Amino acid sequence: MVDLKKDVKYIKGVGPNRAELLNKLGIFTLQDLITYYPRNYEDRSKPKTLFECVDGEEALIEVVATSKIVETRFGRKTMQKLMIGDETANAEAVWFNQTYLKSKFSIGQKYRMYGKIDRKYRKIQIMSPVFDEYGTTQNTGRIVPIYPLTYNLSQNVIRKIMENAINEVYGNISETLPEYLLKKYSLLSINQATKNIHFPKELEDFQKARTRLVFEELLMTQLALLKLKYYDKEKIKGIAFSKKHKISEMIEQFPFTLTNAQSRVLDEIEKDMESSKMMNRLLQGDVGSGKTAIAMCAAYKAVKSGYQTVIMAPTAILATQHLENFEKIFSKLEIKCELLISGITKKKKEDILQRLKNGEIDILIGTHAVLEDNVEFKNLGLVVTDEQHRFGVRQRNKITKKGQNPDTLVMSATPIPRTLALILYGDLDISIIDELPPNRKKIQTFAVSKHMQERVDNFIKKQIQEGRQAYIVCPLVEEGEDNNLKSVIELAEKYQKEIFPEYRISYLHGKMKQKEKDEIMLKFKNHEIDILISTTVIEVGVDVPNSNIMVIEDAQRFGLARITSITWQSWKRRISIILYFKI
Amino acid sequence: MCETNDGFVISEKDLELRGSGDFFGTMQHGLPEFKIANLFEDMAILKKVQVVAQEIMANDAELKLPENQLLQRVVNQKLEKLGTGTL
Structure with a gap:
């Protein structure tokens, strides 16, 4: 069997210089090399006669050289021409700056060439063909x-290297899938699949090879996640929170009644928490479906059982908002909450860290700052992360290690279809809140084309005159941040000068410092700004209940998931949405 | 757009329209990176795989049976990459 961990520089045709270039591509070992899969294929297996070749197409021809290479020089550049022909026509092969080709052809010898055909009038040329x-x-x-x-490796070079590598490994790679799976699902062997994914003889070979490799990759990922889940559940002793302190005591504190979906999810969570198994649960639900209330209930139970809770939010604004909401409820219950974000003073931070370590803080709410090494808990029992996709598995592990196998609750507003949820979060149990509180107004969404702008502008005016506020979200420009920036500022100017000179308009974009952003959001929240124009940074969602309208420009650029996530994650409830489409 | 407010319906539609690259572009961090699989194009294989994986876990959660030895090796490599260490 071949050693797939072998350094790529020892592969025939590689050597130290090319190895360096391969390293840049993330290829360090033989294994990395043979799993560097093609992004596409070119069928150069079906020859055409010169007569059949069409202008502009890429074609394979089989021709005889009828001259030597003739080199013409103009300025610094050179051009190489070779007269060629088959039984149907004569043609020229043309290259530029390839002086070394001179010695490569002999008159009367037959060659295969593949390149772009240039056919004008009666003249046929094949441009810079490979041969x-x-x-x-x-x-x-x-x-x-x-x-x-x-990088600087040509397709030819990498192809040659790959060919050498495949020759070396073919027949010698240890099988990675069990025999019974190969048989049951008619999958190619690892050796056959590896060879055929790089050098398929027919397109069918490639498809079979790909199916086998995809099957393996997905299966191993899925198994890894399920095994992680099994291990967490069966092998690790987690915290059994007290059965004396029921979540129902907490529910009484709320000024509203829970939805059936919330109650069901809380039952699941309470059961998890009381068992000595570690809880690893993903909680999915729209913004406004009441995930925060669920987090509070879980935190209550943890604290009452004598443990600390940490809540991680993706941004400082969200963390601050959580703190406000938590304090409203928990200050009455003499449960101590604190906020740890990067913006606070050193003195304050040290004080928090000290009290956290002493166990004087029950609930710590914060951003990535809570992951820092110097953040130590007395007895962390519950980890709640808000907005899962911004914290990877790794970060979840990091925070979990700050306690003795604490329970974990992950909250996400992004709706993920079941099949995907299983491959993305297969290590978690999943709870879904599929019901909105009864008083929650449905979001109204209108798709309009740009020629209705005047009507929309008038609608916004009317709302602002009634004392409401509006958001305008800028199109995403793909070429980069700078363009985004420009488009936000331009749009803000346009609105301020031409459309709403009488209102207070401000803007936000991703290049601003967090402090500036927070200041502007605060102003908006305090109604010192009427219209806020922004790229998607506002997506991080501050609750500004007075805003009731959002306009998304060039909505087609965002994609539906993005739009739904903008609409849900941010403005909760009372907002109408207008989508402009370029039609 | 006005037709549904159900996020699951919308995100499935989006996945269909745009492919997983864009879909996950909006989710970014913490997702598994695939060398060859494409969650959108390979949905059919994924569904098959999930049935297989759940069957295997139901019979041999620790992948200790002789016929699952090969799986155990690769799965452990995956887990190491995830930063959890071998289980």
């Missing part, structure tokens, strides 16, 4: 793989 002597198949005569990004 082989007839009978060899380095670059032509077969389906060739096209590899993604190769």
Whole structure:
């Protein structure tokens, strides 16, 4: 069996210089190399006669050289021309700055060439073709793989290296899938699949190879997550929170009644918490479906059982908002909450860290700052992370290690279909709040085209005159942040000068410092701004109940998931949405 | 757009329209990176795989049976990459 961990520099045709370039592509070992899959293929296996070739197409031709290479020089550049022909027509092969080609062709010899055909009037040229002597198949005569990004390695070079590597490993790779799965699902062996994914003879070979490799990759990922879940559940002793302190005591504190969905989820969570198994639960639900209330209930039970809770939010604004909401309820119950974000003073931070370690703080709410090494708990029992996708598995592990196998509750507003949830969060149990509180107004969404702008502007005016506030979300520009920036400022100017000169308009974008952003959000919250124009940074969602309208420009650029996430994550409830589409 | 407010319906539609690259572009961190699989294109294989994985876990959660030895090795490599260490 071959050692797949072997350094790539020892592969035939690589050497130290090329190894360095391969390293840049993330290829360090033989294993990395043979799993560097093609992004596409070119079928160079079906020859055409010159007569059949069409202007502009890429074609494989089989021709005889009828001249020597003639080199013409103009300025610093050179051009190489070779006269060629088959039984149907004569043609020219043309290259630029390839002086070394001179010695590569002999008159009367047959070659295969693959390149772009240029056919004007009666003249046929093949531009910068790749070629082989007839009978060899380095670059032509077969389906060739096209590899993604190769830095300074040409496709030819990487193809040759890959060929050497495949020759070395083929037949010697240890099988990775059990026999019974290969049989049951008619999957290719690892050796066959590896060879065929790089050098398929027919397109069908490639498809079979790909199916096998995809099957394996997905299966191993899925199994890893399920095994992680099994291990957490069966092998790790978690905290059994007190059965004396019921979540129902907490529910009485709320000024509203819970939805059936919330009650059901709380039952699941309470059961998890009281068992000595570790809780690892993902809680999915729209913004406004009441996830925060659930987090409070879980925190209550943890604190009453003598443990600390940490709540991690993706931004300082959200963390601050959580703190406000938590304090409203918990100050009455003499449960101490604190906020740890990067903006606070050193003195305050030290004080918090000290009290946290002493156990004087029951609930710590914060951003990534809570992950820092110097944040130590006395006895962390519950970890709640808000907005899962911003904290990876790794970060979850990091915070979990600050306690003795604390229970974990992950909250997400992004709706994920079941099949995907299983492969993305297969290590978690999943609870879904699929019901909104009865008083929650449905979001109204209108898709309009740009020529209705005047009507929309008038609608916004009317709302602002009634004392409401509005958001305008800028199109995303793909080319980069700078363009986004420009489009936000331009749009803000346009609105301020041309459309709403009488109102207070401000803008937000991703390049601003967190402090500036927070200041502007605060002003908006305090109604010192009527219209806030922004890129998607506002997505982080501050509750500004007075705002009731949001306009999304060039909505087609966002994609539906993005739009739904903007609409849900941010403005909760009372907001109408207008989507402009370029039609 | 006005037709549904159900996020699951919308996100499934979106996945269909745009493919997983864009879909996950909006989710970004903490997701598994695949070398060859594409969660959108390979949904059919994924569904099959999930049945297989759940069957295997039901019979042999620790992957200790002789026929699952191969799986155990690769799964452990995956877990190491996730930063959890071998289980």
